[in-house]
Amino acid sequence: MRRKLDGLRMLITGASSGIGRSMAILAAEAGAKLLLTARREDRLEELLGVLHAKGCDARYVVGDITDPAHRQRLVERAESDFRGLDVLVNNAGVGAYGSFEDATPERLRTLMEVNFFAPVELTRLVLPILEKGTTPAVCNISSVLAHRAVPGKSEYCASKFALHGFSDALRAEVSSKGIDVILVSPSTTSSEFAAAVIEKRGKVPAKGKFVRTPHNVAVAALRAIRLGRHEIIPSKTGFAMILLDRLCPSLADWAVAKFGYV
Ligand SMILES: NC(=O)c1ccc[n+]([C@@H]2O[C@H](COP(=O)([O-])OP(=O)(O)OC[C@H]3O[C@@H](n4cnc5c(N)ncnc54)[C@H](OP(=O)(O)O)[C@@H]3O)[C@@H](O)[C@H]2O)c1
Known part of the structure; x- marks a missing residue:
């Protein structure tokens, strides 16, 4: 479904830096009302100044997205301040480098908590209010590594594959309620x-070599939200790697073992 961002109420997680911060600025310029969250309050405070200077109706709630009480607070703020919500952007995420053999169970637990359980549980809380929203959507910021896994990032790849699978299933479940589920899969x-x-x-x-900027990814993600695209891969190298993996998986295995990742 196509949507105009003007006047839409958006919740963006991981807004204190990178892609989330850029999405907040671009969404503000398009007229959206914003509820932002992350752990670093100084960053959110600085961003709020930028957004208010643009005339945006924006506010933030500081907290750890893995904390169920924080997620509940976010929903309560959306209800109390905006009387609902139209778009949820699950963007907060974290990574880890190193072989699986050397890693602890805690590393796996943390990555799955931040990158998978938190967005999924926030989505569970938000769906009932999205249903009553205007042109509602859930936008999950995933990764090209949710399509093709690479060495040295096993838990990260697993968490993003899980989010990918969840997004595909949820899209089919909630389409009859008019809710879009949009998966954005950036490269580095x-x-x-x-x-x-x-x-x-x-x-x-x-x-x-072909690193994208947070602004590039945010432009692509907001375009996908506007157009109601199911899934986008906002880089040619990412797209090429996925294509190679589909057409010639053994060559893709060799390439990621030799070159690491894109
Ligand atoms: N950068 C890449 O190469 C790349 C590639 C593909 C996909 N992605 C995905 O893009 C998304 C955004 O990442 P980015 O590149 O913009 O990185 P970033 O600049 O490090 O931003 C990550 C954001 O997530 C927040 N965050 C992390 N852990 C959190 C927690 N426990 N609770 C609340 N907020 C938390 C951080 O805020 P606080 O630290 O203030 O809490 C920050 O705002 C992630 O999902 C990432 O997996 C990134």
């Missing part, structure tokens, strides 16, 4: 993501 993006990984062990992936 020049955000704070690499610096924020919870662990760096062994060979740290080399920086890709």
Whole structure:
């Protein structure tokens, strides 16, 4: 379904940096009302100044997205401040580098909590109010690694594959209620993501040649929300890797083992 962002009420997680921050600025420029969240309050405060200067009706709630009480607070703020919600952007995410053999169970637990359980449980809480919203949508920021896994990021790939599968199933379940589910699968993006990984062990992936900016990804994601696209892969290298994987999986296995990741 096509939608205009003007006047829509959007909740964006992970808005303190990178793709989430860029999406907030672009959505504000398009006239959306914003409820933002992340853990770093100073970053959210700075962003709020930028958004208010653009005339945007924006506010934030600080907290850890893995905390059920925080997720509940977000829904309550959407109800109390905006009388509902039209678009949920599940963007908050975290990574880890290093082989699975060297990793602890806690690393797997953290990545699945942030990248999979938190967005899925937030979606569960938000769906009943989205149903009453205007041109409602859930936009999940996934990764090209949700289509083709690579070495040294096993838990991250697993968490994004899980989010991908959930998004496909949910899309089919809620389409009759008029809710779009949009999956955005970026490649390497020049955000704070690499610096924020919870662990760096062994060979740290080399920086890709064709790195996108958070702004590039945010433009593509908001376009997908406007057009009601089911899924987008906002980079040619990411698209090429997925295509290679589908057409010639053994060559793709060789390529990711040799070059790491895109
Ligand atoms: N950068 C890439 O190369 C790349 C590629 C493909 C997909 N992605 C995906 O894009 C999304 C955005 O990442 P980014 O590149 O913009 O990285 P980023 O700049 O590091 O942003 C990540 C955001 O997630 C928030 N966050 C992380 N853990 C959180 C937690 N436990 N509770 C609440 N918020 C949390 C961070 O805020 P606080 O630290 O303030 O809480 C931050 O706002 C992620 O889902 C990531 O997996 C990134």
